[in-house]
Every structure is written in C-alpha cells, then in structure tokens.
Amino acid sequence: MKTFLTQSPSGPANFAVLLFACTLCISLFSLPVSGQPAIVWDKTLGGTYIDEARAVNPTSDGGFIVAGISYSGAGADKSQAARGNADYWVAKMRANGTKEWDKTFGGTGIDNLVTVQQTTDGGYILGGWSESDAGGDKSENDRSGTTGTRGDYWLVKLSASGARQWDRTLGGTSSEILKSVIQTADGGYIAAGTSGSPVGADKTNPAIGTGISQDYWIVRLTANGTKVWDKTLGTTDWDELGGMDINEQGGYTLIGLSRGTASGWQILKLSTTGIVQSQRKLAHSVNGYISEIHHTADNGYIVGVRTEPQSLGYQAVKLDAAGDQVWEKFFRGVNHQGTSNSEQLTSIIQAPDGGYLLAGYTFSDAGRDKSEDHRGEEDFWVVRLGADGSKHWDKTLGGSRQDLAFAITRVADGSYVVAGTSFSGAGNEKSENARGENDFWIVKLDSGAGKPMLSFSASQLNFTVNQGASAPPQAVMLAALQGEPALSLAKSPNSSWLVLPQASTGTLSFGINAGGLVPGVYTAEVTASAAGYVSAHFSVSLTVLSTSKGTTVRINAGGNAFTTSDGRTFSADMYYGGVNRVHSIPSGDIIGTNDDGLYRSERSSATFSYNVPVKNGDYMIVLHFAEIWFGAPGGRPLQLRQRLFNIDLEGYRIYTDYNVVAHAGAPMKMTREVFPAIISDGTVNLGFSAGAADLPTLAALEIIPLAEFSTELELPVLADATVRDGSFANQNMGTLPVLDVKSGPGDGVNRNTYLRFSTLNLSDIYAARLRIYGNNAEAGTNVNLSVYGVDNDAWTETGITWNNAPQGIAAADGYVNVNSTQDFYEVDVTRYVRQQTETDRLVSFVLKNPTAKNRRLAFDSRENTSGNAPKLIVVTREGFSDTYRKAAAAENTALNILPAEAGSIILPNPVAGTFRVRVSDQHHGKTSYRAISQSGQEVIPLESSNMDVQTRETEISGQMLRTGLYLLKIQSESAAETLKLMIVK
Incomplete structure (x- = not known):
C-alpha cells in the first residue's frame, strides 16, 4: 500500500507526518528504563535420547554445576553409557559455558536426581530418589525389598573431578521421595523429603497418619554419609514437603503443604539436633505445590508456589522471620482467547539487591505480567522482582518446540544461569540443534540491573525481489533510552545478503544484495548492542522470486520456522495483517501427521490476512488446519458448529462458515484444503474472517507453483x-x-x-x-x-x-x-x-x-x-505426508465414496469454458456430473459429451458457471467422489 500526501509543507499532510514522528518517539521513549537482560550465551547438552536438567548451582572457580536425569547412552555430549532406565547425569561447566567434564551415575532401575551442590572440599553432593537395587554405581538395595512400594533417598558424593567417593541409600519399607539435601556447617548433610513408610530399615519413627498418608522425613548425615539421626514430622493427613533451608540459628526450617482436615501450609523450625522448636500453620490463598523455599537476607523466607489451577500463574510469597506473610504476588500472561494461560513456577532465588528471580515455563502470550509472546510450545520464563514483590522485568526464552526451565542460579560474575530441558532445534533464542529427543538447555543472562534499553521501532522488515534484481532500502528507527552510547549492529550468520547501515541512533536504512541467491525465502536477525545497555533485536525476511517460474513459499502461521519430517521448510510467520493474535498448545498428538509441531500453533483472530509476494503465474494454495481449542486437551468442550469462519482467495469467497472439525473429522486432527490460483498482480491475497461462530484459525500455508505441485515422470x-x-x-x-x-x-x-x-x-x-x-x-x-x-x-x-x-x-x-x-x-x-x-x-x-x-x-x-x-x-x-488421505480412504471404503483426489482429474483447472474430466477407474457405468456452489446451491447438471464411462475421459461444458470455486460431484453406478473446480474468466 502507498500513501501520497500532496498538501503544502505547512498544511495537514506535514502535520500528519509530524504527528506520526512524535507518536513514534513518545512510544519509544516511554519504555521502562530498566530493561530485559541480554543473553550472554546458551548451550545445548545432550545424548541421543532423553536428558532433562533439574538443578544448577555455582562453583568456586566461577563456573557452575548442572545435573539432571538421562535416558541416553554414550553419544553426542554424553561421554558415558547408561546404567539402567533413568540415571543421574551431571556436567561441570566453565564460566563461558563450555563443558569441563560429565559423569553418569545410576543403578539398574529409575534414578531421579533433584539437587546438586558443591561441597566445602571442592567436590559435589548429588541428591534424588531411586528405585534401583544394588548394581552399576549403586552400592545398596532398595529398602522396601520385594513387597513394598519402591523408592528411597539416594545420595552420591563426588570428588572435585567428578569421581564417586561414596553413595548412600536411605529409606523405609515403603517409598521415600527426596526434596532437598544441604551441607551443614560441620561438613555433614541434612536430607529432607517425604515418606510413606512405617518404622523399619533406616526409618526409626512410626508414621504419624493412619491409612493412606505420608509425612516429612529428615535425615542427618556425617561428612562420610553415615546416618546420625532421622525424624518423622507432619500431621495426621497427607503432608508434602515443599522445601528446606538452613535458618539464622543454624538449624533447619521446613515448609510444606498438608492436605486433609488440617489442610494448610505448615512451617517447622528444627534445632541442629532435629528438635522441633516451633510449628505453625499459615493461611494461604491457593492450593498448589511449593516449588522452593529459601532463607532471605532479612532472616525471613521467600516461597515459590506452583499453583493449582495453573492459570493463576507463578506465585511468590514473602514471609518474615516469624513466618508471617509480608506480601503475596501472582504473575501470568494471556492466551488468544483473552484468558490466562498456564505458568509453572519451578525455581526462585534472591538477588543481591534484595529482589528475587523466578524461573519456570509458560506457553502464554504477552499481556498482564508478560511482555513477550510465546516462541514455540512452552518457553522458559524468567521474572525479576524488587524486594517489595513489584515486577522489574521478565524474559521469555525458547525455540520452536517445548522448553521447560527447572532451575535458576546466580554465578560469580553476577549473571544468572537458568537450566532445564528443550525439545527444540536451533531457532529464536536457541542457538544449537537438538542432540536427541530432548536435551539439557542452559542460558546465561546478564544481570540487567539498572541497564537502560535500546529499542527498534519495528519488529520485522520484509523485502521481495526478482532473482538478480535489487530492491530499495527500508528504514527503521533505533532509540537509546538515556545517554548517547557507542553502538554496534550485528546480523545472524548466513545472511550476507543483508546490508547493514552505520550504527547510530535515529533512522537507519537497511538494504539487500540478492545477487547469486536462488529463489526462496531468507531470514536474518539484527541486534543492536552497546556497553551497559540491554540489546535490541528485529528480524528481516527476503523473498527471492524466480524470473522464469514461480517460487514455493511456506509459512508456519502463528509459529516459528519448522522443518517437516519429509524435509519441507516452513518459515516463521510473516506477511500477515490484521489483528496480531496467535494461539498454541504445548503438546498433544495431532492425528494424521508426523509433524505435530506444525499444527500446535495457529494464527487466530477475528480477522486476519496474508499478502504474500510471488511471481505471476499458476499456483496451488495449500491451507493447513487442526482444531486445537474446542475438544482439545486444556481447551473447551466440543459442541456442534463451534468454529465457523470464512476464507477468501484473491478477492473471491472460497469458503463460507468453514468448519475445521467437520472437514478433519475430529479435534486434534489435521486437515488441509487445496485451491488453484492464477496470480497476475504479484501477490497471493488470502483473507480469513469470522463467520457464524468464534474465530478463524490457520496452522500453516503453502504457495506452490502448479508446475512443481504435480510433475509427470516416465519410469522405464x-x-x-x-x-x-x-x-x-x-x-x-x-x-x-x-x-x-x-x-x-x-x-x-x-x-x-x-x-x-x-x-x-x-x-x-x-x-x-x-x-x-x-x-x-x-x-x-x-x-x-x-x-x-x-x-x-x-x-x-x-x-x-x-x-x-x-x-x-x-x-x-x-x-x-x-x-x-x-x-x-x-x-x-x-x-x-x-x-x-x-x-x-x-x-x-x-x-x-x-x-x-x-x-x-x-x-x-x-x-x-x-x-x-x-x-x-x-x-x-508435491511431497505431502499422505497419512491423512489414506485414513480417509479407509473410512470411506465401505460406502464406496471415494476420498478427495482419488484419481479423477480436471483438465485444465482453473477452467475457462469447456474442460475435460479424466475419470478414475473406480467409476463404471452411467455417470453424472454436478457442480455445487460455495453457498451450497446445486447448479443444473453439466452437459457431458460422454455419459457412459468408457474412454475414462469426458468433455464438459461449463459455460453456465460463474467465476468462483465449485465442488464437482461425480456419481457413477459404482462410486461417488468430489473434486474442487475453479472457474475463471
């Protein structure tokens, strides 16, 4: 679109330009001065299967230790073979994020690590729970024997180089789950968690409750792992230990949740010998699971809560030294329906200035307390609070799939390291490809404390150029909030085609050099940096059109770049207009495809459009859909006709009240629609608007030149x-x-x-x-x-x-x-x-x-x-996964109703006047041909020159059909099928 202002400089046009510039400046300079932290680096560590980082802590050399569970054998970043089902996996990392060493520890069963800490001798203590008997690295059998519920505390002590020095199994005759292990002042250890066991094995106290219940269980050990004493604490109900920390007297403070007649938060203070000094119940505003508790600098406590329901978001509760509540805060984002989405808080720590950092994961979009839209399915989400619980900033980190943060810590240089697991390949904030199914993902953030921001006036630029030609530059404004920093501009790798301007504040002109580029879609990210400032980013896309033939364009609507199992590459969402709103789900099987991730995100709003530049010519437009809200896990119940929307192609209504579920056959099942299009203005125009119910959606789109969509091959x-x-x-x-x-x-x-x-x-x-x-x-x-x-x-x-x-x-x-x-x-x-x-x-x-x-x-x-x-x-x-069509064919076999595209072909299509139908061999005998308009009205039966199928090809007069899309219904004595027919003039 071009706008021409023809008034004189003193007239309304000049005023409009001035007003726009002022508005832009106001919007830029009204951003908060204390901005998001910059990503220092990110690292992916993994074997060839499943690896999840669960804990991270700093080390005395300025690096850090990260640990979790692994199902992987030796391979990729993992140097040692698997021991059993799931093992402890620990990696010592240098300050720059490179791996120093890694070690695997496990028995023959499931070993689930929950914590790691450096010890005063320079070694490490690993803590978790295990269902393994002796074998591998585990020296003792599970305490439950052959009759009880399995699971015990399992501690492993390592030297500074990662060699195992000793391990201890601690448990009763039923199951125990470790929550925390901390080194004490005398070099020993205190371990705490929950137990469902009576007296027996290592457990000296009886269960407090009766029937189905569990209690807190605390065990004191010497420096060599010998048990000193154990205590069973709690109520007569079901007690869940949330966390433990050493308090100001050198004793231990425990906080947990009791569920039952005594439901509520319980805070217990113990002496160094395990004597209960105080025990009190606290009122709390929501049910949930306590993620962590830490002693704070004012001798109080900070508690992180994983709420139920999850839509309540992160919950942080500040307690004073007596355990009374000082403040309580919730933090959450929104989804495309305007309601809150799911946030899971997993870790909370105190910052040096008395504030706090919260880490976990979310698939919410921007809104409420969240400043950025989601990246993929679920993302790391870090929130920085002041000492009073007010939010200073938040940061979303993710790739194209699921990324779950489980721990955050502060390292020696004042930066923060957040660790978890990632299913994503390279893309967005994730710089490295996946190693296995999921991997450790570790991100280092600078502190961001008090830093002013850099800000671009646009989030994306789109260039389109014919192969070998050039395009005019495009401008973006760069603002530095406070001061005049020495700026630098950088672009992502493999983007030599993007020409950067000299770095400065104000208007920057970005150009392209498409020489030597083959037709296709190219993307790059631009980063503006300055010492002492939070960096700014925006993306640039370049579409190179062939001069001799059309160029295939694939877009993941509402999502990030995605490569399908058969090698098709979809770019991140671009070329869209209208209300910018997307929706995604973190997981769930999409029936009929191996590429679930393509359908788990979608563009969805009351009205939106795609205007995609292409070379003029004949194309096939492929639209991908799946219903991931109504009838889907976490969505609303499915009813009849809940989502009905309209689709326009090149200004023509090709669907009125399109129903995804009706076409797919079920929620969480993919379907696609294929339409021919003749493009003469250099742009494919698609429009989606609300119909009789709810919002339109689109999972992905493909624009494929007709010559590439179907190819005739001669096989010898x-x-x-x-x-x-x-x-x-x-x-x-x-x-x-x-x-x-x-x-x-x-x-x-x-x-x-x-x-x-x-x-x-x-x-x-x-x-x-x-x-x-x-x-x-x-x-x-x-x-x-x-x-x-x-x-x-x-x-x-x-x-x-x-x-x-x-x-x-x-x-x-x-x-x-x-x-x-x-x-x-x-x-x-x-x-x-x-x-x-x-x-x-x-x-x-x-x-x-x-x-x-x-x-x-x-x-x-x-x-x-x-x-x-x-x-x-x-x-x-063109190479679609054919699972969907095969399934449809199987369903229709009994009725002898042929699935779409079962073999009959319309030639040519689009049609102007007379056309031919090459009829599938599954039709026999007398055959009729009828056209149905998109409004559902039946056109008079078409005149056919051969009503009895013999030659398998018949000419049909279509002169009575108006321009638009029709459904051509073919009915013979043996079968019926429906084809799409596009009439053009």
Missing part, C-alpha cells in the same frame, strides 16, 4: 518378457525385441506379457498409466488389451516361463482397445500403482486378451532398437 521398464503355453510352456522369451499378447484355442496360441517397474523414492503418486507401443498385427479390428496387477515380483526377465509365471489379480486394473495402427496405447493403472507404492515399491503387470479374439498384439520390448519400450507414466504431487 526394468524387466519385460512374453510367456507362451503349450509346447512353448518351458521356454523363456525374455530377450526378444517384441512382446506378444494373444488368446484362443490351439497349441501355443495363448501368450501373455509381463512387465516390472520401480516407484522407489516416489512418495505421493497422483495418477499412473501404462504406455506401450505396437498394434494388432493380424487384423484391423479392435482387440481388448487388459492389464492385471501381479503381487509377486520375484520373476526374472531371463527365467520366467508359462509354467513358472506368477498369477495376476482376478480383476483387470484397466484396458484399452488396440487396432492395426502402429501407435502408443495407454491404460490407467493408478489404483494398483498406488497400492504397490505403499508396500514394496515394485510394480508388476501381466498383459492379456481376456476375450479370446485369437489375434496377435505385438509391442516393442526394451531390447527393441526403436526406443519405444514400455513405460510407466506417473504424475507425482
């Missing part, structure tokens, strides 16, 4: 041979230059021809036909040549005879009448070729005359010098 025959009965039944004729087909009475009259082809590497065959060259060599009459599929591909060209030839299937796949004219003859074999492509990808046929005409049909073999050997002509479609 791999083997061909004639077999003959009677006295010739044991003779092989595989090397002859002519292939014969004949049937009738007499010795050696019957002859069949066998052919074999390969469809290897062809994943989506739209249509297939067998082409052979020859004639009726004995008479001028038409002779039926029928083609039958052969399931047994074991025959060989030089070994096959009439006696050992495999049998064909009972029904012919197709036929053609052959006359005396030497010519190419074709038979539609789509059904059988598709079937074989789903199995061994070898396709064999036998050619016969079933009518016993006693006429010889002769065709050129691959040994013939004419070059007219048999060929299999296949039409392949």
